[in-house]
Amino acid sequence: MTMADDKFQTLCAVIAEELGADKALFGPETTAEDIDGWDSISHASVIMAVERAFSIRFDDEEIYGFANVGAMYDRVRALTAA
């Protein structure tokens, strides 16, 4: 497993934990539509949990713009590489 895979697995674990969902349900293509309980309010908690876990801060404008978990991961990777 590569470091990138590790980071992706951590991201999925953080999101799953915040939503009380099974981590196995998450992959790069997963969207809010796939997961019960993932709505605009819980999404804010997800964002904050991800920011805490990776010590990053997303731009306010991008928070609701991620197409899927993979897109969020790309952004996490960019912010943690900085």
Add this chain to the structure above:
Amino acid sequence: MSIGSDRRTITYAQAWREILAVRDRLVAAKVAEDGVALLFMPQGWDALAYYFGAIAHGCTASFMPSPSPKQDADLYWASHVKLMARITPAALITTAAHEEQMRRNGLLVENCVMVQAAPITAEDATGAGDQEVAAALMSRRDRLPILQHSSGTTGLKKGVMLSNDAILTQVESYAKAIAATPDDIMVSWLPLYHDMGLVACSLTPMILGQTIVLLDPFEWVARPGTLLEAISRHRGTLCWLPNFAFDHLARSVDISRLDAGLNTMRAFINCSEPCHALTFRRFAQTFAPIGLPETALQVCYAMAETTFAVTQTSTERPPMTVTVDRVSLHEKGLVIPAPTSPDSIELLSAGTPIEGTTVAILSDDGQPVPDGVVGEVSIRSSCLFSGYYRLPEETAQRLNGADYRSRDRGFIWNGELFVLGRMDDLVIVAGRNFHAAEIESVLNGVSGLKPGRNVVFGNINAERGTSDLVVVAETVNTEDAAPASDGYRGLRQSVRHAIFQTLGIYPAEVKLVETGWLIKTTSGKIERGRNAQKFLHEKSQPAAGRV
């Protein structure tokens, strides 16, 4: 005195000039003076300028929600066609981004003018129009300047007609109840199309001449701490929130990373969905270290049909609570005080009626019941609405002379009102109202589900401080009802997609079941209450094969 956000601050004098400038635009656009103006605009002062400009022109104005960025805009607008046919608005006031979509989807009915809400410039805002005529028109007490629409997008959406008389009476009475003064500073993220965002957080402070700080709802949801920072920066004193927002703040905001103090706050007022004592405790524990005053957490019971407030707790002391036996309350409708235990429930008072309003609790046959007995909350008020716009039958069902039947369940205890929840199929999620029947009609269009064989209800989620929206639906193919199947996953996603695209909300739980799972009456009608009980019972059972 000023109105605005961190992005733009204007004085009341400037606000008035801009309102007159908008009125001039509506005159130039030949908008019928006595028609309805529907506003689909983003949050902010410009939206309020167009709203009051429409009223100053002579229109009845109504804020409407726009689709969220992730909703399918065409689907959203198309679902409004029936509503437009009933309202026949004189003007649709909107942004350039929405205009073409609305035209394409047939919202521009006969005699309706599309007005693009271009920003108001300093040159526009000279206030050259006849100010006295506009002021007199805006304040005539017998006018009906406001239509406050309920949630939803289909024909079920109801427009609550409010007169100036009702609005001004409400503002006067409610100001007394919360000891409001022009020195108060009101901070809000609530959307203007919501009665709490419009009446409590915009109309009332404007009429009282208070300072108003408006935040964008989307920004607040994403960054809840911004509300507390705005309160701190502007020395806010008043803030209205639905119950879920207290939990969202307490759960999401890390005070160690927040540069804010709440010591200026007179009241955070919990309103628009059932209020929970546990929520207040969490909020107080989280924010006491940054100066939240002990008396700041308060409760209001309000609805658009009474302009806004019906009851309010005293801002002088924490609200009353009563701990009662859960079974007696839910099964017998009786309030029996009990010690704290798993069999008891702590309830939060909604306070006493504001001046000019009285509340009675009625039995199923419409007779008043004694204190401590649960029944329907019936309201007599000097700020009642004038009816639902072009819906005489719905008006007659709810408005009986000076009495309004709320369809809320509650009781009186020690002279104060306690509100428990809804009697009908209204599901309140995060302060927004949804008719279960409307959501069920969306499900009827999902391929793979049996039309008419589904049920939607609310289930209280104590952690989130609001109701979860639950969907149970029968599938056409039996194999799609097996949770591990691809069919199940795909169909569940279709259900979530369809509901979100139409109503802008995701259900918290979707359960797909085989034909015959849903309980029906002998006449074949699906019973919402019994099916909700069955769902909750199954959920509480351990999964088969597990210890």
